[in-house]
Amino acid sequence: GAGVSQSPRYKVAKRGQDVALRCDPISGHVSLFWYQQALGQGPEFLTYFQNEAQLDKSGLPSDRFFAERPEGSVSTLKIQRTQQEDSAVYLCASSLQRWGTDTQYFGPGTRLTVL
Amino acid sequence: GNSVTQMEGPVTLSEEAFLTINCTYTATGYPSLFWYVQYPGEGLQLLLKATKADDKGSNKGFEATYRKETTSFHLEKGSVQVSDSAVYFCALSYGGATNKLIFGTGTLLAVQP
Numbered sequence: 001g002a003g004v005s006q007s008p009r010y011k012v013a014k015r016g017q018d019v020a021l022r023c024d025p026i027s028g029h030v031s032l033f034w035y036q037q038a039l040g041q042g043p044e045f046l047t048y049f050q051n052e053a054q055l056d057k058s059g060l061p062s063d064r065f066f067a068e069r070p071e072g073s074v075s076t077l078k079i080q081r082t083q084q085e086d087s088a089v090y091l092c093a094s095s096l097q098r099w100g101t102d103t104q105y106f107g108p109g110t111r112l113t114v115l
Numbered sequence: 116g117n118s119v120t121q122m123e124g125p126v127t128l129s130e131e132a133f134l135t136i137n138c139t140y141t142a143t144g145y146p147s148l149f150w151y152v153q154y155p156g157e158g159l160q161l162l163l164k165a166t167k168a169d170d171k172g173s174n175k176g177f178e179a180t181y182r183k184e185t186t187s188f189h190l191e192k193g194s195v196q197v198s199d200s201a202v203y204f205c206a207l208s209y210g211g212a213t214n215k216l217i218f219g220t221g222t223l224l225a226v227q228p
Contacts, residue, residue: 004158033215042119042204042218043159056213091159095214104216106151106159 002026004107006092012113013082021077021110025094032075033104034067035091043091049075082114117142121205121219128226134192136222138179138205141186146207148172148181148188149216153202162190162203195226 035043048056051072069075093104122137150162163172168183205219
C-alpha cells in the first residue's frame with residue numbers, strides 16, 4: 001500500500017518568507033510525528049499528534065514553527081519568517097497505534113533551503 | 116538527558132566482510148532501542164528493534180542485542196553486501212504517550228565489491 005508521502009520534496013525560500021510543508025500519513029495511522037534533520041546529523045523530534053490533538057510540541061525550536069492536523073490525517077508544518085538556520089530536511093512519520101514502541105514509518109522528507 | 120552515541124563513519128568494507136557499528140545510549144529507565152537504515156535516495160526504514168534487556172533484534176542478516184549492563188546496542192552482520200551501503204541510525208524511545216525517537220548522528224557504511 002501507499003506509504004507516507006510529503007510535499008514538496010524540495011523547497012527554496014528567501015529569508016523571511018513563510019513556508020508550508022505537507023505530510024500525508026499512511027491511512028488509518030493514529031500517530032504522526034515531525035522531525036528535523038540537519039546535514040550530517042540524525043533526525044530531531046519536533047512535534048507529535050495523536051489524531052488531531054497535538055500532544056507534544058516540545059521540540060519546536062521557536063514560535064515561528066507551527067504544526068496542525070485538523071482532521072486527524074494530513075498534517076502541515078508551517079515555518080514563518082524563515083531563517084538560514086531553518087535549512088534542513090523535514091521528515092514526517094506515522095504509526096498505527098497511540099502508544100507503545102510501535103514502528104514509525106517515515107516519508108521521503110522535504111529538503112528546505114533558505115537563502 | 117537521554118541521548119544516543121554512534122561510532123563515526125564512514126565505515127568502508129569489502130564485500131563479505133564482518134560489520135560492527137557501535138551504539139551506546141544514555142537514558143533513565145528502560146527505553147526501547149532501534150536501528151533505522153536510509154538507503155541512497157530513500158526514506159528512513161526500520162531495520163530492527165529490541166524492547167527489553169537481553170532481547171535480540173534481527174532482520175536481513177543484521178543483529179543487535181540490547182545490553183543493559185553496558186548500555187549498548189551494537190549492530191552486526193556476518194557478511195556484508197554492496198547493497199547494504201547506506202546510512203545507519205541508532206535510536207531510542209520510551210514509548211508511552213509520545214513515543215518520540217531520539218536518534219544518533221548516523222554512520223555511513225560503504226561496501227566495495
